[in-house]
Amino acid sequence: MKRGKKYLAAVKEYDKAAQYAPAEAIENVLKMASAKFDETVEVHVRLGVDGRHADQQVRGAVVLPHGTGKTVRVLVFAKGDKAKEAEEAGADFVGAEDLVSKIQGEGWFDFDVVVATPDMMGVVGRLGRVLGPKGLMPNPKSGTVTMDVTRAISEIKAGKVEYRLDKTNIIHVPVGKVSFGKDKLVDNFRTLIGAIIKAKPSAAKGQYLRSISMSSTMGPGVKINPLRAEE
Template sequence: TGPASPLPQAHRMAFRTALSLRAGAAAGAALARTPPLRSAARTPARCLSVSASLPSSLRSREELGVAAAIANVKGRSRAKFDETVELAVKLGVDPRKSNQTVRGATQLPNGTGKPVRVAVFAKDADADAAREAGADVVGGEDLVQEIQKGIIEFDRCIATPEMMPIVSRVARILGPRQLMPNPKLGTVTKNVAVGVKELKGGQVQYRAEKNGIVHAGIGKVSFTDEALSENIRAFMIALTNAKPESVKGKYIQAAHLCSTMGPGFKLDIKAVDPSSPRFMM
């Protein structure tokens, strides 16, 4: 038997095409079985840099005023749940320096729209006052033991000054979760009733990360534009008042607004700078 005759060129091309299609189909099937990666657009902490990772059709090409940014964020919301509206602000600080840390808490006039479970370390009359104010968990030694077992069924934590020696025993657990009571945040207080009501009434905490970015949930997509605007105003005033004295240069350097699952929109810096005549325009 002589050697097999070579396939005509047209047949070879058809054969290669079939192989390519088969390989593409296999790759597509594998991709379909792979869990989707979490997009930067869906991470509130990355609201500032999300535009760079988006398709050009979704990128914010200009700096927007507050009203326009709110309208765009709400207009791009496609999730089947009430997304949180996130504000991310890049500050001209170096948090690695002890005199340039930015951390605090402020009350939003229209709340955050998110239910907050509050735990209180207190005893006797203070414990009773905390319960009457609506605290979800109240305790002392028993609460410490639950935390040590990994039972943490609360979002925020308050303690009276006298309870701090007990709380310090679980500092390594609460600290990384940003749940450790702190006098600077008003969560170490003698008036636990007021503390509970503030936390449940719309208080938001903020802290500059190592890259100088501060982010906070300032409401829900379901909020009215006016309510979101009022919350942004209150937050930016509080953030400006928290400016360290050692910071001499430009404090507010960039700001973006986004929803939990949506793209970020760049804000006009002057529109979110309380010292500017165009503030909130």
């Protein structure tokens, strides 16, 4: 891929091996974002835990103060009054067994987040094999299994993001768009890191934040010093 002069100049200015304070890292990421579209800025955090053990799992959700810049499509599994409440709260899709059939039979996935009332989890459970691998299965820890569907939908639409370990004990989370600018991205980053630190399992030993990097969609990764993550 051919890079512009601005990108090439910025790459020369930053040290690939250096670990920056969050604000400095974000400045570098923004300098090197040279795509013609509004790139997403993503954070990658490697933790000193072993996610294979239940007592060392790290999973949760947090509302970023400035959102993610992405329009999120919310699907809600609910019936009766709760289905009506979900529709009034702005859910993009609301249903029950009919949505299970649509997902299973048609391979339909035109949604980004799934919310369910607790009484619907027996129905939603049938989709575990298809929703689970995509990270779409509702979960009480992330606030997506709840009777308060209005709050769940409003938080998701406002910029709620879920964080969870992958198989290599790394968390990948978008914290906004390049167009947000430094200050808003710093705010979102601090909020995310604060939530991850708060979610530290009691079984975790040694250094919890092992490594942190940040990058835009088309840009290189910039390292953040884990000891300065809360600056």
